[in-house]
Amino acid sequence: MTQDAKVALVTGGCRGIGLAATEIFLEQGWRVAVVDRDTDELHRVCDAMDNVLPVEADVSNPQAVDGMIRETVARFGRVDALVNNAGVALFSRANRTSFEDWREVMAVNLDGVFLCTQAAIPELAKTRGAIVNIASISGLRASTLRVAYGTSKAAVIHLTKQFAAELGEQGIRVNCVAPGPVRTKLAMAVHAPEIIAAYYDAIPLNRYGEAREIAEAIVFLCSDKASFISGQTLAVDGGFEATGVGLPALRREEGTQRQT
Helix, strand or coil: CCCCCCEEEEECCCCHHHHHHHHHHHHCCCEEEEEECCHHHHHHHHCCCCCEEEEECCCCCHHHHHHHHHHHHHHHCCCCEEEECCCCCCCECHHHCCHHHHHHHHHHHHHHHHHHHHHHHHHHHHHCCEEEEECCHHHCCCCCCEHHHHHHHHHHHHHHHHHHHHHHHHCCEEEEEEECCEECHHHHHHCCHHHHHHHHHHCCCCCCEEHHHHHHHHHHHHCHHHCCCCCCEEEECCCCHHHCCCCHHHHCHHHCCCCC
């Protein structure tokens, strides 16, 4: 791999969607700075891969974020893509969500995107690079237990548009991926069978997504193949968001009936 190879910086990169994106970038000849605050898991994952730089950082900390950029440039000399994937999920009733929990979610999910993007602008302007923010369909449609999480992701979607509007003249593209339910170890551990069945029922493709399917969209938006795409939010959700409040039973052939 040459020193001219492109460099992606992936936050929350040592598991799930972030790790899948890292693996695809590497397959396509990129170098990757993998950022996470879980030090043990970060180094365990990165020790098994070539052309990666493990970076220990909390994306909600401005000083840590500035250090993240400096460390990446010191090692690789450039930044061509920033994937703002780091996030935390908190699911609780609106009237039971403490202010401390609310602030933790906002600090990582929203402040982190703002801080990382702002810090990366000078380097991305040099390479006319790309930013991909990871939101959620919970930012596109409201649902129970997501007053903090869903609000943070809705804000990320709008923040994507704000940065796209302002950074375009520097050649920086900014887009957003909004995943639907994804089959991760955590999701499978916490989703009861009836919840899994309900999701299958509501998603037109009748299944959860895989982390790699989300990552493919991320890497595409970072690539030259997406050179005229900016300010967009791509829902990678098996059709979940598109169905709105439609009743799954009415989508099935046996549920079709004539109304007069």
